[in-house]
Amino acid sequence: MKRKVTLKQIAKELDVSISTVSKALRNSIEISEDTRQKVQAFAKLYNYRPNNIALSLKNRKTKTIGIIIPEIVHHFFSKVITGIELVANKRGYNVIVGLSNESFDKEVINMQMLANGSIDGFILSIAKETLQQQDYHHFTETINQGMPIVMFDRVADNIPCDKVIVDDIKGAKKAVEKLIHNGCKNIAIITTRDYVSVGKLRTQGYLEALEEHKIDPKGSLILKIEDKLLSDEDLDKLEKEIELLFKSNKVVDGIFAVNELYAVTAIKVARKLGLEIPKSLQVVSFTDGVLSKHSTPSLTTVSQHGQEIGEKAAQLLIDRLELDDEEYNEEEQYETVVIETELIERESTKS
Amino acid sequence: MKRKVTLKQIAKELDVSISTVSKALRNSIEISEDTRQKVQAFAKLYNYRPNNIALSLKNRKTKTIGIIIPEIVHHFFSKVITGIELVANKRGYNVIVGLSNESFDKEVINMQMLANGSIDGFILSIAKETLQQQDYHHFTETINQGMPIVMFDRVADNIPCDKVIVDDIKGAKKAVEKLIHNGCKNIAIITTRDYVSVGKLRTQGYLEALEEHKIDPKGSLILKIEDKLLSDEDLDKLEKEIELLFKSNKVVDGIFAVNELYAVTAIKVARKLGLEIPKSLQVVSFTDGVLSKHSTPSLTTVSQHGQEIGEKAAQLLIDRLELDDEEYNEEEQYETVVIETELIERESTKS
DNA sequence: TTACAAAGCGAAAACGTTTTCGTGTTAAAA
DNA sequence: TTTTAACACGAAAACGTTTTCGCTTTGTAA
Numbered sequence: 174m175k176r177k178v179t180l181k182q183i184a185k186e187l188d189v190s191i192s193t194v195s196k197a198l199r200n201s202i203e204i205s206e207d208t209r210q211k212v213q214a215f216a217k218l219y220n221y222r223p224n225n226i227a228l229s230l231k232n233r234k235t236k237t238i239g240i241i242i243p244e245i246v247h248h249f250f251s252k253v254i255t256g257i258e259l260v261a262n263k264r265g266y267n268v269i270v271g272l273s274n275e276s277f278d279k280e281v282i283n284m285q286m287l288a289n290g291s292i293d294g295f296i297l298s299i300a301k302e303t304l305q306q307q308d309y310h311h312f313t314e315t316i317n318q319g320m321p322i323v324m325f326d327r328v329a330d331n332i333p334c335d336k337v338i339v340d341d342i343k344g345a346k347k348a349v350e351k352l353i354h355n356g357c358k359n360i361a362i363i364t365t366r367d368y369v370s371v372g373k374l375r376t377q378g379y380l381e382a383l384e385e386h387k388i389d390p391k392g393s394l395i396l397k398i399e400d401k402l403l404s405d406e407d408l409d410k411l412e413k414e415i416e417l418l419f420k421s422n423k424v425v426d427g428i429f430a431v432n433e434l435y436a437v438t439a440i441k442v443a444r445k446l447g448l449e450i451p452k453s454l455q456v457v458s459f460t461d462g463v464l465s466k467h468s469t470p471s472l473t474t475v476s477q478h479g480q481e482i483g484e485k486a487a488q489l490l491i492d493r494l495e496l497d498d499e500e501y502n503e504e505e506q507y508e509t510v511v512i513e514t515e516l517i518e519r520e521s522t523k524s
Numbered sequence: 525m526k527r528k529v530t531l532k533q534i535a536k537e538l539d540v541s542i543s544t545v546s547k548a549l550r551n552s553i554e555i556s557e558d559t560r561q562k563v564q565a566f567a568k569l570y571n572y573r574p575n576n577i578a579l580s581l582k583n584r585k586t587k588t589i590g591i592i593i594p595e596i597v598h599h600f601f602s603k604v605i606t607g608i609e610l611v612a613n614k615r616g617y618n619v620i621v622g623l624s625n626e627s628f629d630k631e632v633i634n635m636q637m638l639a640n641g642s643i644d645g646f647i648l649s650i651a652k653e654t655l656q657q658q659d660y661h662h663f664t665e666t667i668n669q670g671m672p673i674v675m676f677d678r679v680a681d682n683i684p685c686d687k688v689i690v691d692d693i694k695g696a697k698k699a700v701e702k703l704i705h706n707g708c709k710n711i712a713i714i715t716t717r718d719y720v721s722v723g724k725l726r727t728q729g730y731l732e733a734l735e736e737h738k739i740d741p742k743g744s745l746i747l748k749i750e751d752k753l754l755s756d757e758d759l760d761k762l763e764k765e766i767e768l769l770f771k772s773n774k775v776v777d778g779i780f781a782v783n784e785l786y787a788v789t790a791i792k793v794a795r796k797l798g799l800e801i802p803k804s805l806q807v808v809s810f811t812d813g814v815l816s817k818h819s820t821p822s823l824t825t826v827s828q829h830g831q832e833i834g835e836k837a838a839q840l841l842i843d844r845l846e847l848d849d850e851e852y853n854e855e856e857q858y859e860t861v862v863i864e865t866e867l868i869e870r871e872s873t874k875s
Numbered sequence: 876t877t878a879c880a881a882a883g884c885g886a887a888a889a890c891g892t893t894t895t896c897g898t899g900t901t902a903a904a905a
Numbered sequence: 906t907t908t909t910a911a912c913a914c915g916a917a918a919a920c921g922t923t924t925t926c927g928c929t930t931t932g933t934a935a
């Protein structure tokens with residue numbers, strides 16, 4: 174087992190100085206053709222690679238991006254990571270991932286672990302618990318220490334940083350309008366409690382769509398689910414609640430679900446009650462994940478373009494990281510980019 | 525914006541030496557109670573945190589684990605990451621993720637990016653392309669440089685490193701045996717081409733199960749899919765091939781699919797052909813992902829316990845990283861841990 | 876008073892780079 | 906022969922830590 178070779182070792186071996194070796198490897202004209210060749214040959218032979226950590230220390234940048242997300246076993250978030258990784262790598266950056274597991278404490282700890290020099294900037298989506306508590310001091314502190322943050326999807330409005338968001342309202346509107354145009358008269362929504370910002374926004378989009386089409390919203394058609402991590406018991410409860418929705422509203426002919434799981438569960442329950450999809454009940458979901466695409470019937474859904482969100486977030490962050498200090502002063506503005514949603518029509522709605 | 529404060533700055537401000545500050549913060553008895561208090565108060569006020577990069581350089585360890593996986597938008601792999609992250613964090617390590625995207629080149633590049641000091645060791649699952657080319661020089665080189673690797677799921681047998689694998693053969697056997705016990709007489713398998721090791725092993729398990737129950741395998745019941753990244757066209761082709769399977773084998777009453785997608789697609793096709801699940805056709809799949817759980821009918825499936833695999837892999841790696849040098853010599857053995865599979869019975873088989 | 880130990884602190888090296896500046900040698904120009 | 910310029914290389918600082926060793930000062934024992 175040969176240990177990693179360093180400049181110092183090469184220098185010693187070749188009986189030159191460390192500086193000479195360094196320069197020779199970077200093809201400096203200061204160094205004679207002879208020595209250059211000699212050094213480079215030796216370096217190649219011993220497979221020399223500059224030590225990243227030493228470089229980071231010297232340059233005071235790590236070329237690494239910290240990602241903090243609530244969970245990774247989730248189609249949307251993994252898509253976002255794919256996007257981040259794509260442009261990060263293309264621009265010479267690495268990606269280090271922390272999971273908050275929707276917990277405030279883990280979010281804080283993770284940020285602290287990374288903020289001490291390990292990374293140049295953050296890309297993150299806020300944990301539910303943090304959203305509830307509305308305690309954002311760890312974000313402002315990080316930013317105050319000169320480390321830029323880009324938030325995506327679940328963002329906090331009054332934090333000074335770049336943001337990449339989905340137009341949840343508009344996306345939800347598109348979904349509901351699709352149902353309206355397809356002739357649905359009694360459209361129910363299955364959503365989450367309001368503290369999860371996206372649930373709130375999607376509900377708002379639902380209401381706006383109804384309003385614009387002069388449909389009076391009915392409270393009994395709005396089902397708000399307590400959104401814990403979904404254990405199997407919770408799934409049972411979810412089914413019960415949806416069943417109740419159908420039973421107390423016999424006329425329901427359209428469903429807008431704010432995520433795939435609610436949608437497939439609704440379909441499952443509906444079928445059990447003898448409803449045919451999409452003939453007597455049409456369903457639109459949010460998030461174009463594996464369930465939408467491959468369950469039967471496949472789901473008409475609002476795609477959020479997770480990968481694109483990741484790409485954009487990475488681009489924003491790296492752009493800011495690579496701002497020269499001169500440009501820095503003027504550029505105290507932060508951007509909020511809205512990634513358009515797209516309605517993907519499949520079998521759960523009439524065409 | 526206050527920049528990050530360093531020992532040097534604190535020292536200057538308090539008019540003591542850097543050494544004193546460092547010692548004071550680490551509660552060294554060399555330092556008087558007075559100075560200690562003073563320094564610690566000041567450090568707290570300015571929110572001092574030691575720079576990780578400097579520590580890494582000094583200690584020659586980064587407390588960071590590099591993960592390289594083929595893709596992240598995949599239930600199994602994200603579960604594994606969750607597991608790795610869990611124990612890594614618990615033991616004070618960070619996790620940095622690289623995606624090979626099933627490409628040999630990206631795998632190599634990613635490893636090079638990380639192997640130069642950024643991390644202490646690797647946890648990885650080999651890209652399909654690498655598996656095909658059987659070019660493993662980047663693994664051996666990394667190991668030769670003293671950086672340990674733990675491989676999981678898709679491993680290369682003759683590389684000297686710890687491994688965490690699924691007993692694919694046994695898992696597949698369990699699945700097929702379930703079908704046999706449930707009365708299936710003509711069990712087909714939908715698998716991948718052989719160079720993907722897991723496809724091969726699962727096929728082997730299928731054959732063994734048949735053999736042990738004195739059933740002659742029929743070539744026409746073995747469908748091998750060219751396993752590219754699945755675009756929508758490929759999905760069409762997949763359906764066509766499965767349809768052909770059913771049409772040329774009218775008697776098929778059981779299907780073992782080596783992944784969820786093949787299973788749901790098979791079910792979809794079967795239904796179109798008028799087959800009832802699980803009455804006239806029973807299906808078992810591999811990988812307990814979101815499709816198995818939430819599609820209709822839900823799938824009986826072989827769970828690989830991805831999270832557990834991740835946890836075990838992380839444990840193996842960190843244990844090795846933290847071996848004292850004394851213990852090191854004796855311990856040149858590598859471990860291969862087999863994580864047992866579990867058959868989870870759901871609606872796609874008779875109970 | 877002398878000697879010496881303990882207490883409290885600082886200087887410096889080390890981790891592995893890159894880069895600035897200086898220095899010695901050689902060859903060409905005056 | 907002397908001056909100068911080009912060339913080739915080395916020393917040292919810097920990034921932010923930790924740690925070893927040595928130095929001063931004080932208090933205590935001889």
